[in-house]
Amino acid sequence: MAKDYFSHLSSEEKHILKDKGTEVSFTGKYNDFYEAGVFVCRACKNPLYESNTKFNSGCGWPSFDDEMAGAIVRYEDLSGGRIRTEICCANCDGHLGHVFEGEQITGKDTRHCVNSLSIKFIPHTNLEQATFGAGCFWHVEKVFKTTEGIYLSSVGYMGGDSENPTYKEVCKGNTYHAEVVHLYFNPDKVSYEDLSQIFWDNHNPTTLNKQGVDEGTQYRSVIFYHSDKQKSIAEKSIIPQQSKWKNPIVTQVLPAKKFYRAEEYHQNYLNKNNLGSCGL
Numbered sequence: 550m551a552k553d554y555f556s557h558l559s560s561e562e563k564h565i566l567k568d569k570g571t572e573v574s575f576t577g578k579y580n581d582f583y584e585a586g587v588f589v590c591r592a593c594k595n596p597l598y599e600s601n602t603k604f605n606s607g608c609g610w611p612s613f614d615d616e617m618a619g620a621i622v623r624y625e626d627l628s629g630g631r632i633r634t635e636i637c638c639a640n641c642d643g644h645l646g647h648v649f650e651g652e653q654i655t656g657k658d659t660r661h662c663v664n665s666l667s668i669k670f671i672p673h674t675n676l677e678q679a680t681f682g683a684g685c686f687w688h689v690e691k692v693f694k695t696t697e698g699i700y701l702s703s704v705g706y707m708g709g710d711s712e713n714p715t716y717k718e719v720c721k722g723n724t725y726h727a728e729v730v731h732l733y734f735n736p737d738k739v740s741y742e743d744l745s746q747i748f749w750d751n752h753n754p755t756t757l758n759k760q761g762v763d764e765g766t767q768y769r770s771v772i773f774y775h776s777d778k779q780k781s782i783a784e785k786s787i788i789p790q791q792s793k794w795k796n797p798i799v800t801q802v803l804p805a806k807k808f809y810r811a812e813e814y815h816q817n818y819l820n821k822n823n824l825g826s827c828g829l
């Protein structure tokens with residue numbers, strides 16, 4: 550007899566995974582959730598999606614643009630008078646959601662639309678976070694994205710007072726949020742000292758609230774530290790930099806506050822749009 554993967558599930562979970570139900574959009578635990586880890590099948594614990602494939606499609610359900618190798622099976626679904634592709638866990642056949650192609654939201658042009666109740670998040674405990682503000686976040690993300698040891702990079706806002714700021718609000722300049730890149734990195738592969746060096750090498754830390762042509766507090770030079778160790782490394786890293794500049798370094802070193810992920814079209818912006826830089 551086949552193993553029963555579903556008997557331990559709650560009735561809500563069974564409704565989705567076993568009976569192919571759909572949770573109400575914008576209600577799931579993982580819809581607006583961007584921490585670093587892996588999403589496993591809630592029924593059988595089979596690893597399905599790495600969190601660095603997760604993006605915000607705006608549809609109200611967790612969206613991923615790639616699956617882990619061999620994790621998913623696809624079926625033609627003709628229910629509801631539409632032709633769709635259902636996706637299920639390759640191990641237990643539990644229903645996850647549907648997959649769509651050709652919407653051109655991310656470079657992989659694929660959206661796995663998954664119920665939060667079908668999956669469970671397991672954090673990558675070997676990773677640390679780092680957050681840097683060095684002017685326009687498109688450019689800063691591009692620099693860090695290609696660095697060995699970076700598992701996940703996102704652009705967004707930190708350091709201001711308002712909650713859930715939009716790009717438009719931040720650009721007005723009165724939220725005091727800085728444009729930042731927020732990283733999850735593997736300290737066995739890249740050190741915080743190395744990341745700090747990349748930060749210094751890729752902007753001018755002597756121009757107050759200004760980076761190139763961009764002006765405003767959102768473009769300020771700032772290191773948001775996530776531990777006392779990071780604070781100490783960041784503060785020490787300023788000293789050798791000063792000799793490279795005529796004017797004093799104005800970079801702030803501040804404790805990390807809540808990171809607000811920016812709108813999806815800002816993520817990986819320069820690569821998505823085939824741009825070399827944003828004018829810096």
Ligand SMILES: [Zn+2]
Nearest residue numbers: 590593638641
């Ligand atoms: Zn499963």
